[in-house]
Amino acid sequence: MRARNSAEPHVGSWKLPRTPVLALVLYAMLAIAAAGAFLASTRPGVLAPGVRLGATLAFGAFVLLFAVYRFALVRARRYPAGKAFFQVGVGVLFLMLLLPGVAGRPEASRLRPLEALLIDADPSVRALACEAARSRKDGRRFATQLVDRMEDSVPAVREEALRSLEALAGSSIGGTGAGAAERWRAWARAAASDSR
Structure with missing residues (x-):
């Protein structure tokens, strides 16, 4: 059995080339991964979901x-071990952040219900939650909260709450002006008892 030259990096019986081909391949893979991750995060609805997985x-x-490349260099004593471990560790850390469900991506378990958005x-x-309530099949169950939103300090919220109540009731039962909130509240109680 021949003794290996400790100056030549190798993996098993394969010698790593001295040419920059491996480095170019590594950087090309890194660029492809970065481009895929960037495109997937900036255009989530446009690109196929497989783009993020591919990245x-x-x-x-x-x-x-x-x-493999760094540890082969360390084994050949052409690269410091501490630096190689640090670089590989940072690479693994970034890989963990790219995994699905990590780094703040919205998941179904973290979506807030409409009641909380109101x-x-x-x-x-x-x-927007007031507007969405009128589009829901079970929109009448939000009637009480929509009546509360009619007394909101922001005019846009009050307007959307009134539009939703009118859409859910089928007409302007409670109307607007003095006492409107109480009329809508009475309708909301009746609508809630009907939906049970």
Whole structure:
């Protein structure tokens, strides 16, 4: 058995080339992964869901080949071990962040129900929730909260709440002006007892 030259990096019986081909392949994989992740995060509804998975797989392949390459260099004593472990560790950390469901991506378990959106601190969210209530099949169950939104401090929220109540009731039963909230509240109680 021949003794291997410790200056030549190798993986098993394969010698790593001295040419920059491997480095170019690694950087190409990194660029593909970065481009895929960027496109998937900036255009989530346009691109196929597989683009994000493809980016994650490309980056995973990059990290794997990068680790093999770095540790072969460490084994040949041509690269410091601490630096190689740090670089591979950072690569694995970024790979974990690319995995689905990580880094703040909205998941079904984190979506807030409409009831919570109707009392959100942001008035634009409250107005949009009022608008969404009239489109729901079970919209009448939000009637009491919509009546509460008629007394909101923001005019846009009040307008959307009134439009939703009128759409759900089929007409302007409670109307507007003095006492409108109480008339709508009476309708909401009746609608709630009818839906049970």
